[in-house]
Amino acid sequence: MDLLSDHLVRARATGAVFARTVAEPPWGLRLGGSIQLSVHTVVRGRGYLWLDTPGSTVELIPGSVTLVRGGVNHYIGHEPGAECLEPEEFRARHTHAGPADNPRATVFLCGAYRFSGDVGGGLLDALPQIVTLSAADDDPLREVITLLSRELVRAEPAQQIVLDRLLDLLLVLAIRSEFRRGATAPRWYRAAADPRLGPALQAMHENAAHPWTVPELAEISGLSRAAFARVFREALGQAPVQYLTEWRMTLARDHLRADDLSLAQIADMVGYSSPFAFAAAFRRHHGDPPGTWRHRERVAAGARMLTTHPGL
Template sequence: MDLLSDHLVRARATGAVFARTVAEPPWGLRLGGSIQLSVHTVVRGRGYLWLDTPGSTVELIPGSVTLVRGGENHYIGHEPGAACLEPEEFRARHAHMGPADNPRATVFLCGAYRFSGDVGAGLLDALPQFMTLSSADDDPLREVITMLSRELVRTEPAQQLVLDRLLDLLLVLAIRSEFRRSATAPRWYRAAADPRLGVGLQAMHENVAHPWTVPELAELSGLSRAAFARVFREALGQAPMQYLTEFRMTLARDNLRAGDLSLAQIADTVGYSSPFAFAAAFRRHHGEPPGTWRQRERMTASTRLLTTHPGS
């Protein structure tokens, strides 16, 4: 498994179609900044997307996809600055229109993604606030958009399942395209393409519990110990063992939040010989034992849930 696949799997990205809409002017939809990642594509017609930030308007046209990272509210409408409704009110107002009812109508899809833990947060942080991708004729992204377009203009059995899978493909292709062209792509993504580092990095990610050493990683990479350590630090900004420890701690935090594994199981999963060795390493890294950290995270999550849903 390559490093991008590894991060996406560990981030446990889950997607859902929350708006498949035909809307005739005037129309507008407000989407909250709590949505971690939104995906928008127009099948027919056109629309506009903008943030609260001045000068952030982009046009949505067939054949393009726009991704919006959470943090700021964003808006979609028939024209920039259009009056926008909340999702429930918007869906109710436009629920009964079919694609053929009005040739002036816009047909579009909005998808929402959630990411789990610190691995997911790292992926999101590497993306710009929003990005629009227009596919070239030979780009697989174009094929996925075409399939989405065809699926959205008719009602078929198992359609929700098809749309979910196409959105998954769309997300992966969009992130891959953005990282490939971006000067601010994560260091691990760029380093994975370096033949001097790719094998060693992949080995660490595939078997994080292995007691890796720099000489062992250097041998896998076909370099001397000193050369591997130097190239690694230049590419990733830290020593190989520091990178491995950071990655182990990231996975440990995600496992602690999930609550599915005991401390002994987490220790074994992330490469420590015993719960005591893991607890000592975690305390050095975070200033408190893993059990205390997990309790605090659970209390924070409960408080956040009560604040968001006070009646629950």
């Protein structure tokens, strides 16, 4: 499994909310910053998306996909600066909109994704606040958008399952395209393409529990120890052992949040000889022992579940 696949699988992206809307002007929708990642595509007609900051407006047209990273509110409407309603009020007002073939209507699709843990957070942090992708004729992204458009024309059995799967494909292709072309791609993504570093990174990600040493990683990469350490630091901004430790801590945090594994099980999975060694390393990095950290995170997650909902 390549590194991007590894991150996406561990992030466990889910289509938490999905909506297909037909709206006639005037229309506008406000979406809160609690949505981790929003995906918007116009199937028919056009619209505009903007943030609260000046100069942030982008046009939404068929054949393009726009991603919005969470943290700030964003708005979509029939024109820039249109009056925007909260999701529940918007749905109530446009429930009885005309048919999708109405020449005045805009048909658009919104997906709101959640990502698990710090692996997913790292993927999102690498994206710009707004990403607009326009697919070339031979780009798989265009084919997925076309399939989405066709699927939305009429109701069919199991349509929600088809749309969820197509949205998953859309998200993966969009992230891959942005990382491939973007200066904001994570360092690990660019380093994985370097034949001097890719094999060592792959090894660390595939088996974080292995007691890797710099000479062993250098041998995998076909470099001397000194050359490997130098190239690694230049590409990733940290020493190989530091990178491995950070990756182990990232995996540990996600296990502590999401699983009911014991500390001994997590220690074994992320490369520590005992729960005591794991707890000591975790405390050095986070200031608290893993059990205390787990309890605090779960209490905070429960509070967030009660107070936030994308509500598309």
